[in-house]
């Protein structure tokens with residue numbers, strides 16, 4: 001079992017329910033932790049066949065975040081978590097999504113969610 005971390009994935013999307021947020025894209029910062037099996041054969045051969053490919057997952061997350069619109073930060077976070085868990089090789093995952101400047105006097109607001117198989 002391995003713990004994979006994708007750190008500070010910075011994307012832009014429609015997030016929020018205020019009129020200016022519905023009209024304009026904003027930054028979100030995504031941090032992901034994924035527990036997945038590493039096939040013994042891949043370790044022995046140093047070959048990518050059958051591995052859990054973090055690039056594939058990251059590209060899917062980028063597509064989801066950039067193509068959809070979200071009113072609630074919790075819904076964006078849950079959508080990313082659900083996407084990660086569709087891969088049967090993932091036994092556990094945690095997702096944190098930061099929305100910088102979500103509140104006037106705070107640096108950011110974040111939601112964190114996790115799931116286990």
Ligand SMILES: Nc1nc2c(c(=O)[nH]1)N=C([C@H](O)[C@H](O)COP(=O)(O)OP(=O)(O)OP(=O)(O)O)CN2
Nearest residue numbers: 015016017018021071072073074099102103104105
């Ligand atoms: N549980 C949630 N609460 C809120 C969410 C959310 O996604 N989940 N989102 C928002 C707003 O979209 C935005 O992030 C903050 O609201 P806003 O009124 O703009 O906050 P301000 O501090 O800038 O408000 P001011 O009145 O301008 O000080 C809210 N809640």
